[in-house]
Amino acid sequence: xxxxxxxxxxxxxxxxxxxxxxxxxxxxxxxxxxxxxxxxxxxxxxxxxxxxxxxxxxxxxxxxxxxxxxxxxxxxxxxxxxxxxxxxxxxxxxxxxxxxxxxxxxxxxxxxxxxxxxxxxxxxxxxxxxxxxxxxxxxxxxxxxxxxxxxxxxxxxxxxxxxxxxxxxxxxxxxxxxxxxxxxxxxxxxxxxxxxxxxxxxxxxxxxxxxxxxxxxxxxxxxxxxxxxxxxxxxxxxxxxxxxxxxxxxxxxxxxxxxxxxxxxxxxxxxxxxx
Amino acid sequence: xxxxxxxxxxxxxxxxxxxxxxxxxxxxxxxxxxxxxxxxxxxxxxxxxxxxxxxxxxxxxxxxxxxxxxxxxxxxxxxxxxxxxxxxxxxxxxxxxxxxxxxxxxxxxxxxxxxxxxxxxxxxxxxxxxxxxxxxxxxxxxxxxxxxxxxxxxxxxxxxxxxxxxxxxxxxxxxxxxxxxxxxxxxxxxxxxxxxxxxxxxxxxxxxxxxxxxxxxxxxxxxxxxxxxxxxxxxxxxxxxxxxxxxxxxxxxxxxxxxxxxxxxxxxxxxxxxxxxxxxxxxxxxxxxxxxxxxxxxxxxxxxxxxxxxxxxxxxxxxxxxxxxxxxxxxxxxxxxxxxxxxxxxxxxxxxxxxxxxxxxxxxxxxxxxxxxxxxxxxxxxx
Amino acid sequence: xxxxxxxxxxxxxxxxxxxxxxxxxxxxxxxxxxxxxxxxxxxxxxxxxxxxxxxxxxxxxxxxxxxxxxxxxxxxxxxxxxxxxxxxxxxxxxxxxxxxxxxxxxxxxxxxxxxxxxxxxxxxxxxxxxxxxxxxxxxxxxxxxxxxxxxxxxxxxxxxxxxxxxxxxxxxxxxxxxxxxxxxxxxxxxxxxxxxxxxxxxxxxxxxxxxxxxxxxxxxxxxxxxxxxxxxxxxxxxxxxxxxxxxxxxxxxxxxxxxxxxxxxxxxxxxxxxxxxxxxxxxxxxxxxxxxxxx
Numbered sequence: 001x002x003x004x005x006x007x008x009x010x011x012x013x014x015x016x017x018x019x020x021x022x023x024x025x026x027x028x029x030x031x032x033x034x035x036x037x038x039x040x041x042x043x044x045x046x047x048x049x050x051x052x053x054x055x056x057x058x059x060x061x062x063x064x065x066x067x068x069x070x071x072x073x074x075x076x077x078x079x080x081x082x083x084x085x086x087x088x089x090x091x092x093x094x095x096x097x098x099x100x101x102x103x104x105x106x107x108x109x110x111x112x113x114x115x116x117x118x119x120x121x122x123x124x125x126x127x128x129x130x131x132x133x134x135x136x137x138x139x140x141x142x143x144x145x146x147x148x149x150x151x152x153x154x155x156x157x158x159x160x161x162x163x164x165x166x167x168x169x170x171x172x173x174x175x176x177x178x179x180x181x182x183x184x185x186x187x188x189x190x191x192x193x194x195x196x197x198x199x200x201x202x203x204x205x206x207x208x209x210x211x212x213x214x215x216x217x218x219x220x221x222x223x224x225x226x227x228x229x230x231x232x233x234x235x236x237x238x239x240x241x242x243x244x245x246x247x248x249x250x251x252x253x254x255x256x257x258x259x260x261x262x263x264x265x266x267x268x269x270x271x272x273x274x275x
Numbered sequence: 276x277x278x279x280x281x282x283x284x285x286x287x288x289x290x291x292x293x294x295x296x297x298x299x300x301x302x303x304x305x306x307x308x309x310x311x312x313x314x315x316x317x318x319x320x321x322x323x324x325x326x327x328x329x330x331x332x333x334x335x336x337x338x339x340x341x342x343x344x345x346x347x348x349x350x351x352x353x354x355x356x357x358x359x360x361x362x363x364x365x366x367x368x369x370x371x372x373x374x375x376x377x378x379x380x381x382x383x384x385x386x387x388x389x390x391x392x393x394x395x396x397x398x399x400x401x402x403x404x405x406x407x408x409x410x411x412x413x414x415x416x417x418x419x420x421x422x423x424x425x426x427x428x429x430x431x432x433x434x435x436x437x438x439x440x441x442x443x444x445x446x447x448x449x450x451x452x453x454x455x456x457x458x459x460x461x462x463x464x465x466x467x468x469x470x471x472x473x474x475x476x477x478x479x480x481x482x483x484x485x486x487x488x489x490x491x492x493x494x495x496x497x498x499x500x501x502x503x504x505x506x507x508x509x510x511x512x513x514x515x516x517x518x519x520x521x522x523x524x525x526x527x528x529x530x531x532x533x534x535x536x537x538x539x540x541x542x543x544x545x546x547x548x549x550x551x552x553x554x555x556x557x558x559x560x561x562x563x564x565x566x567x568x569x570x571x572x573x574x575x576x577x578x579x580x581x582x583x584x585x586x587x588x589x590x591x592x593x594x595x596x597x598x599x600x601x602x603x604x605x606x607x608x609x610x611x612x613x614x615x616x617x618x619x620x621x622x623x624x625x626x627x628x629x630x631x632x633x634x635x636x637x638x639x640x641x642x643x644x645x646x647x648x649x650x651x652x653x654x655x656x657x658x
Numbered sequence: 659x660x661x662x663x664x665x666x667x668x669x670x671x672x673x674x675x676x677x678x679x680x681x682x683x684x685x686x687x688x689x690x691x692x693x694x695x696x697x698x699x700x701x702x703x704x705x706x707x708x709x710x711x712x713x714x715x716x717x718x719x720x721x722x723x724x725x726x727x728x729x730x731x732x733x734x735x736x737x738x739x740x741x742x743x744x745x746x747x748x749x750x751x752x753x754x755x756x757x758x759x760x761x762x763x764x765x766x767x768x769x770x771x772x773x774x775x776x777x778x779x780x781x782x783x784x785x786x787x788x789x790x791x792x793x794x795x796x797x798x799x800x801x802x803x804x805x806x807x808x809x810x811x812x813x814x815x816x817x818x819x820x821x822x823x824x825x826x827x828x829x830x831x832x833x834x835x836x837x838x839x840x841x842x843x844x845x846x847x848x849x850x851x852x853x854x855x856x857x858x859x860x861x862x863x864x865x866x867x868x869x870x871x872x873x874x875x876x877x878x879x880x881x882x883x884x885x886x887x888x889x890x891x892x893x894x895x896x897x898x899x900x901x902x903x904x905x906x907x908x909x910x911x912x913x914x915x916x917x918x919x920x921x922x923x924x925x926x927x928x929x930x931x932x933x934x935x936x937x938x939x940x941x942x943x944x945x946x947x948x949x950x951x952x953x
Contacts, residue, residue: 006757008761012759012822013774013823023789023796030795056654060655101928105924113880113914115699119716120706124512128702152695153696156695207783211903214787225459226499233653239333264779315732327896345889406947529712530713
C-alpha cells in the first residue's frame with residue numbers, strides 16, 4: 001500500500017488519543033478529588049475520602065453480584081452460543097447469511113422494550129397467561145433466574161457471531177486430515193476444531209462479560225429492583241449528581257476492562273480480529 | 276469525487292437545516308407523559324410558538340440538567356423540594372406576574388396553599404431566610420401519596436382502614452405473605468417510614484436513619500420500582516405499594532376507558548390514603564438559563580386558565596391546583612359521558628379535602644444527607 | 659482352541675449409532691430452546707402491539723389501531739425522528755471516516771499499526787456506562803468555551819466515538835486481503851495515487867465497508883446508555899424516551915407497534931439484499947458461461 005496514505009491516519013490518531021485518554025483522566029481525577037461543578041480549580045482537594053464508598057456493604061455486594069452474574073452469563077452464552085455457531089457451520093443450508101440474520105435480528109429491537117416484555121411474561125399475571133391460560137415461566141420475576149435468562153439471551157448473539165467467524169476460517173482440509181488419521185468426530189472436535197476456534201471464544205466471552213459486568217438496565221427491570229449491580233449504583237450516583245462516587249466505581253470497572261484488553265492481546269497479537 | 280462532494284454538501288445542508296427554524300421556540304423540561312398533547316397543540320396554534328418538550332424521570336435529573344446547562348430550558352416543572360433547592364441556589368428567575376393576567380381569576384386549592392406555607396416554613400427553619408415561593412412558581416399539578424392495595428386480598432382493605440401504616444410496614448404482624456412494593460426514590464422510603472413512626476419525614480438525623488433502616492427491613496419489600504408498582508398491583512402481581520395518588524388515578528382512567536365501571540375497578544384494586552401522608556406539588560418555574568421569557572410566561576398564563584388545566588388533567592390524571600379547574604371537573608358529575616363522569620367521581624373521592632389529615636411536603640435535604648439515605652436504602656435492598 | 663474372531667470393537671471402532679440418535683434429538687430440542695429464548699421477547703412485543711387494551715397484563719382483542727396511531731403520538735414521532743437523524747448522520751460519517759482511517763492505518767506498517775489498533779478496540783470493549791459517563795465529563799469541560807454544545811453535536815460525536823472503530827475493524831481484514839499488486843499496477847498505468855485509491859482499492863474492500871456500515875448503524879440505533887449521558891436540548895432518542903416514560907407513566911402501545919414494524923422491515927430488507935446478491939451472482943454466472951469462462 002502506498003506510503004502516501006499514511007497521512008489519512010493522522011487525524012484518527014489524534015482523535016483516538018484525545019477521546020480515549022482525556023475522558024479517562026477526567027474520570028480518575030474526579031474520583032480522587034472533590035472536583036465538582038461548584039468547585040473551582042483553586043479549591044481542588046485531592047483526597048482518598050471517596051474510597052470509603054468501596055467499603056459499604058451494598059457496594060461490595062453489588063460487585064459480588066456483578067461478577068457472579070457476568071461469569072455465569074458468559075459461561076452459559078459460551079455453551080449455548082458455541083453450539084449454535086457450530087450447528088450453523090455444519091448446516092447444509094446454502095445461505096449462512098440468512099441464518100446469521102435470524103440470530104442478529106432481535107438485537108435490532110430496542111433493548112428496554114425487550115427487557116420489559118420479558119419482565120411482563122415472567123410475572124405471575126401476564127399477557128401470555130391471559131391468552132394461553134398458564135404461565136410459561138412460572139413466577140420467576142424478581143429472581144436471579146429472570147436476570148440470568150435476560151442477560152444470557154440478550155448477549156448471546158455476540159458470542160455466536162464471534163465463534164462463527166472463527167470457525168468459518170478453519171480450513172476444512174485440516175478436519176479432513178484429522179478424520180483420515182483416524183480420529184473419531186468427537187475427538188476431532190476437541191483436538192482440532194476447538195483449539196483453532198479459541199480466539200473467537202475469547203473474543204466472544206469478552207464481548208459478553210464486559211457489558212454484563214457494567215450494565216444496569218436489564219438487572220434493574222428483571223429483578224424488580226431487588227438485585228443490585230455495580231452499574232445500578234453508578235447510575236444512581238449519576239442521577240443524584242454524585243459524580244465523584246460514580247466516577248470512582250467506573251474507574252474500578254475500567255481496571256477490569258483494561259485487564260480484558262490485555263488478555264485479548266495475548267490471544268490475538270495483531271488486535272485486528274475482534275470480528 | 277463528484278459524488279463525495281455532493282454527499283458532503285447534502286450532509287452540511289442537513290445539519291444546517293436541522294439547526295435553524297424560523298418559529299420562536301419554547302423549551303420545556305417535563306416529566307414523561309405529564310402533559311396533554313392536545314393542550315400543547317392548542318397553545319402552539321394560538322401563539323405560533325414551537326414547543327419542544329424534553330423528558331426526565333426524576334427531580335434529581337431535572338436538577339442536574341439545569342445545573343449543567345447542557346440545554347437552555349425556558350420552563351421546567353419540578354417538584355416542591357427541588358424548587359426549594361433551586362431557589363436557594365439562585366437557579367430560578369422570579370415570575371413577572373403582570374404577564375400572567377389569568378392569575379387574578381383563580382384561587383388555589385386549600386391543600387396547595389398549605390404546601391406553599393409549609394415550604395416557606397421549612398426553608399426558614401433551615402436557612403433563616405423567608406422565601407415566598409409563589410414568586411417563583413405557579414402550580415401545575417399536585418397530589419397526595421397513598422397506598423395502592425390489591426382489593427382481591429380478603430380483609431386487606433379493612434385492615435388498612437383500621438390500622439393504617441402498620442399493615443404496610445409490619446410484615447410479621449399483618450399479611451406476612453403479602454407482596455409489598457416501595458418507590459425507588461430513597462427519600463420517599465425514608466419519609467414513609469418516618470410517618471409510620473409518627474415523626475416528621477423532614478427530620479433527618481443519624482438516629483432516625485437507623486430507625487428507618489430497621490423499619491424498612493421488617494417490611495421485606497418484594498419490589499422497588501416506580502411505574503411498575505401501580506401496574507403490578509393492578510395486574511395482581513403486588514398487594515400493596517406506596518405511590519402517588521395520581522398513579523392510581525392514572526390506571527383507573529385507563530381501566531375506565533376499557534369500559535369497566537368505577538365499582539368494578541375498585542373491587543380489584545383501590546387506594547388508601549393514610550391519616551399522615553406526603554403531599555407534593557409540581558410547579559412551573561423559569562430557570563435562569565431561559566432565553567425565551569415571553570413565551571415561558573405565555574405558557575404559564577395559558578395553563579392557569581381553568582379550562583386548559585382541566586383539559587390537561589383529563590389525560591394526566593393528577594389533581595388540578597385551582598378551585599375553578601376543580602369545579603369544571605366536578606361539573607362532569609352530571610355528564611352524559613360515562614368516562615368523564617367516572618373520572619369526576621374518582622376525583623371527588625381521592626382529592627376530598629374535607630377529611631382531616633396531616634400533610635407533609637418533602638423538603639430538600641443537603642447532598643450528604645441525601646447520599647446517606649441513598650446508601651442506607653441500597654444496604655437494605657442488598658442486605 | 660477357539661478362534662476368536664476379532665470384532666470391530668477390537669479394532670477401535672465404537673458404535674455411536676444410538677448415541678447419535680439421542681444427540682440428534684437433543685440437538686433439535688436445544689436449537690428450539692435457544693430460538694425460543696432469543697425470540698420470545700420479540701413475539702411478546704408483537705402481541706402487545708395488536709392488543710386492543712392498553713393494559714399489558716391482559717389481552718382483550720386483536721386490534722391494529724396502535725399501528726395507525728403511531729403518527730399521532732407527538733413525543734414518539736419526535737424521538738423516532740431524532741434517532742434516525744443521529745444514527746443516520748453518525749453512520750454516514752463513521753463509514754466515510756472509518757474507511758479512510760483504516761486505509762491510513764494500513765499504510766503505516768505493521769508495528770505502528772498494532773498499537774493504534776489496540777486503542778481502536780477501547781471504545782468497543784469499554785463499558786457503555788464508562789464511555790458515556792467519561793465523554794459527558796469531557797464535554798462538560800468544553801462547555802466553558804461552547805455553552806450550547808450538548809445536543810445533536812455531542813450525541814453525534816459520542817456515537818462516532820464508538821462506531822468508527824467498528825468500521826475500521828471491518829475494513830482492515832479486507833484491506834489485508836487485497837492484492838498489493840493491484841495498487842502498483844494502477845500507479846504504473848499513470849493513475850494519480852488518490853484516484854487509484856478510489857477506483858481500485860475502495861471497490862476491492864466494498865464488502866468490508868458495507869458490513870462496517872451495517873454494524874455502525876446497528877450499534878448506533880439501539881444505543882441507550884451513551885446517548886443517555888450525552889444528550890441535551892430535547893434530543894432524546896427512542897431509547898432514552900422509552901426509559902423516561904417507563905419511569906412515570908404507561909407506555910403508549912404504539913411503541914410496540916413501531917418496534918414490530920422496525921423488526922419486520924429489517925428482516926425484509928436483509929432478505930431482499932440477499933436475494934439481489936443471488937440475482938447478481940446468477941447473472942454473472944450466465945455472462946461467464948456465455949463467454950466460455952468457468953468462474
